[in-house]
Structure formats: structure tokens, C-alpha cells
């Protein structure tokens with residue numbers, strides 16, 4: 472029997488023989504999503520044609536979806552805009568944040584951040600002026616090097632490789648004490664655990680919806696702007712959908728007087744509709760319960776795997792309070808081993824050089840899955856099944 476109150480696997484369409492421990496990278500298909508996509512395509516687009524912007528209220532969809540996400544990240548209604556990809560939203564947040572501190576030239580991140588966030592910073596620096604500098608100390612040191620030179624602190628709360636979690640409240644407080652602007656990337660937090668964005672007082676947050684929020688591959692990203700500063704934000708990529716009056720077709724840009732000014736172009740209606748459906752799964756779910764269940768599952772996983780597989784080294788913090796909702800083990804032959812697990816229905820993933828990652832998503836995982844998953848991992852390692860040459864062939868996407 473599933474031992475947690477948030478378990479609702481019947482709402483997902485997951486192959487029977489699969490134990491899915493990769494919802495931290497791509498969430499599974501919500502059972503109603505395909506039907507919703509068909510409705511939008513066949514009835515709304517197919518029958519209503521362009522009228523659907525009004526008759527099916529497509530125009531409000533980005534905001535309606537943003538409001539659903541807001542509830543899951545501790546943000547007020549109207550403070551979250553959706554659309555584009557997370558890379559774009561990081562770029563916009565960073566560009567807006569730098570404009571808020573014109574006297575400063577340092578962007579502070581850390582060397583555990585997901586590469587695209589750092590690439591976006593490099594690209595922005597390239598565009599706005601080479602006298603800006605991106606600093607990337609280690610995650611353990613970053614809180615102590617927020618000096619008065621720093622314009623923006625840009626961090627991802629949960630490390631994509633190790634699951635190590637930053638203390639959002641503490642780092643935001645330190646950033647503000649140095650008069651720096653704070654941006655949090657919540658890619659590995661939204662839907663994984665409670666987030667108190669309003670409480671931590673950060674100016675910006677961004678995130679994606681294809682991981683724990685189950686919006687599907689390429690699902691639209693989100694951006695949060697603290698409501699009291701929105702009117703001073705000058706969006707980079709000031710597209711017509713963020714204009715105060717998009718259909719007035721004015722020659723000059725005037726931003727919408729809300730977070731919607733962070734929108735750029737035409738929203739992806741089919742993908743947003745799928746995401747809206749996926750977010751309905753969260754109705755009545757308390758993120759505190761998700762967290763409690765996620766910790767129980769990941770603690771069980773660590774103890775099962777460590778007892779069965781002494782050759783694996785825990786690469787995540789041992790203390791559950793210092794982790795997000797994933798657990799990683801380091802293993803020299805981790806790529807091949809992960810392919811062997813996947814071949815046997817236990818799906819996690821691999822990050823170079825030697826990290827095997829496993830995500831814990833109590834909406835559709837229970838302790839039975841964890842034990843069965845650990846049995847497969849033990850079998851592969853004890854019998855060195857990963858040595859099969861077919862597991863050495865690297866795929867383009869890992």
C-alpha cells in the first residue's frame with residue numbers, strides 16, 4: 472500500500488514495468504494531458520480557428536497558468552508570467568536585475584549552477600559590455616563572497632548534479648545586506664518541495680515546468696518578479712505580448728503594468744494547455760506533505776542502496792534538510808550502469824563525469840518502488856551486468 476497521502480499515480484500514464492526515478496528531469500505524462508491536447512487542437516484550433524483567442528480565452532492562458540504555479544512556489548497571484556524557455560527567462564531576469572544596479576559590474580553565481588544559466592550570463596555580458604564580470608565560486612563559498620561589488624546574485628536553489636540545496640532565505644538576506652539583487656532558479660524546486668518566495672523577498676525567480684510539474688518536454692518556463700518592483704522593471708526582449716496594449720499596434724513599446732510585461736511573443740497554446748491540465752493534479756496537494764514523503768522515499772533509497780551496493784558513494788548531502796528531491800551516487804562506471812538499470816525498467820539518469828541521479832516524486836512513487844528499484848540496482852552491480860558492451864555506447868542525450 473502506498474504510504475503517503477499525496478500518492479496519486481492513477482493520474483499519470485506510466486508504463487507498468489517502469490520505476491520512474493527521473494521526474495526531476497522530465498516528468499511523466501499526466502493521464503488527461505493527451506485528451507486535453509486533442510481537445511485544444513481539434514475543437515479549439517480546429518473548429519474555432521482564430522476566434523479561439525477569445526472564445527477559448529487563449530489570451531488569458533499564460534496568466535492563468537502562472538497563477539497556478541504561483542501557489543506552488545509561495546508567490547502571490549499575478550506575480551508569475553509564463554512562456555518561452557527557462558534559458559530565456561534567466562536572461563530576462565538577469566538583464567532586468569543588472570539595470571537595477573547600474574553602478575555595479577559583478578554577476579555572482581556558483582560553479583555548480585546549470586550551464587545554461589552561466590551561458591546566459593556570458594551572452595548578456597557580451598551584449599551589454601565587456602566590463603561586466605561573471606564570478607563562479609564553489610557553492611559552499613558563494614554566500615561568503617557577496618561583496619559590495621556584486622550587482623546580482625544568481626543561483627539555482629537545488630544543484631542539478633548533487634541535489635545540494637542552498638538556503639534561499641539566508642543567501643537572499645546576505646545579498647540584500649550587500650545591496651545586491653537576488654535571482655533564484657527554481658528548476659529543481661518547483662513541485663519538489665515548499666518554496667517561500669514571498670517570504671525570502673528575492674526580486675526574481677525563474678523555473679521550468681517539464682520536471683516536477685509534469686508539463687511535458689519543452690513546456691513553457693516561468694518568471695516571478697516581486698510585485699513591489701514590477702513597475703520599475705525594463706524587460707529585455709520587450710515583445711508585443713508584454714506591451715500594455717498589444718492590439719493597439721503602437722510603434723513604441725509601453726510595458727504592461729504587471730508581471731505580464733515579462734512575456735515576449737505569442738504563447739504556445741497547446742503546450743500551455745497541457746501544462747494547465749498537469750497542474751490540476753496539484754489541487755489539494757500540500758507541498759509540506761510532498762516534502763515529508765519525498766524525504767521518506769529518499770532516505771529509504773539511500774539506506775537500501777548503501778546496504779546492497781558498497782561500491783557506490785553517496786554524492787548528495789546525507790542530511791535530508793540539505794537536499795532537494797533527488798539523490799545521486801558517484802560510480803566510475805555510472806554511465807554504463809545507468810543504461811543497465813534503464814534496460815531493466817529503473818529509469819534515472821547520468822551526469823558526467825560519474826554521477827548517477829535518481830529523483831523522488833511522491834505523486835507517483837511509493838516505498839515498494841524504492842525497494843524494487845534498489846533490488847535492480849543491486850543485481851546490476853553485483854553481477855556486473857553493466858559490463859555488457861552495449862551499455863558503453865553513449866546516446867546523444869543522457
Ligand SMILES: Cc1ncc(COP(=O)(O)O)c(C=O)c1O
Nearest residue numbers: 556557558585627631656658679
Ligand atoms: C537549473 C536549470 N536551468 C536551466 C535549465 C534548462 O533551461 P531550458 O529549459 O531553457 O532548456 C535546466 C534544465 O534543463 C536547469 O536544470
Ligand SMILES: Nc1c(O)cccc1C(=O)C[C@H](N)C(=O)O
Nearest residue numbers: 495496497585631632658868869
Ligand atoms: N531539458 C532537458 C532536455 O531538453 C533534454 C534532456 C534533459 C533535459 C534537462 O532538463 C536536464 C536537466 N535540467 C538536468 O538537471 O540535467
